[in-house]
Amino acid sequence: MNVFNDYSRYYDLLYQDKDYEAETSYIIDLINKYHKNTRDILELGCGTGKHASILAQNNFKIHGIDLSRQMLEIANQKSNPNTSFAFGDVRSYRINKKFDCVISLFHVASYQNTNEDLDNFFSTANEHLKSNGIFIFDAWYGPAVLTQLPESRSKTLENNQLKITRNAFSEVDFNENIVKVNYEIDIFDKINNLHHKLTETHNMRYLFLNEVKMLAKKHHFDLIDYHQFLTQQHASKESWGVCFILKKI
Secondary structure, eight states: OOTTTTGGGGHHHHTTTSOHHHHHHHHHHHHHHHOTTOOEEEEESOTTSHHHHHHHHTTOEEEEEESOHHHHHHHHHTOOTTEEEEEOOTTTOOOSOOEEEEEEOTTGGGGOOSHHHHHHHHHHHHHTEEEEEEEEEEEEEHHHHHHHOOOOEEEEEEOSSEEEEEEEEEEEETTTTEEEEEEEEEEEETTTTEEEEEEEEEEEEEEOHHHHHHHHHHTTEEEEEEEETTTOOOOOTTOSEEEEEEEEO
């Protein structure tokens, strides 16, 4: 079962404090800097479609895919004439269309746990890009993960109907470059006075610069920029999330 299937019902509430407007503005700035004539965008791992919706409002035409049908149901509720969504695996999805830009946000790359997964992820991006098109993605950055190490975290959010508490406990598999994030989620239904509990494990691969360079070369990309996600500061051991910008050659 897809790890996000149960999660999807509460996803937007859990991330209601995430600044999608700022993140999308940042992506638009990168597009304008590196491929200013971009019109058509493919999003690999679109989730509930929040980035796509804002991009569409800024006159981009965006096609998003996701492996969670439940997420896509929510995304389709946000749809407008500039968006379309489809069920698909970022490792194997194919459509008979080339795009100016491929994006993959919120660490979708880090959900590609094996070398084969990453290889296929890059292949999907390459297959759907026009010549000189750009591929923008973010991932957990190895130097920061190994320096800071994951900590246990707790987060509580609520609305008029629900109160959700999510506790995260992580362990690092240093041999496989994977952080296993174990979630315990308590959902309190205020209206019916009921509790529901979920447990999930999200396996997150952290990447190193040389890995990305190797994959870029193999799949005919130039790595043209990389930096801390959103802030654009130099990628370092302080940068848990790093954005990579590649150009198809």
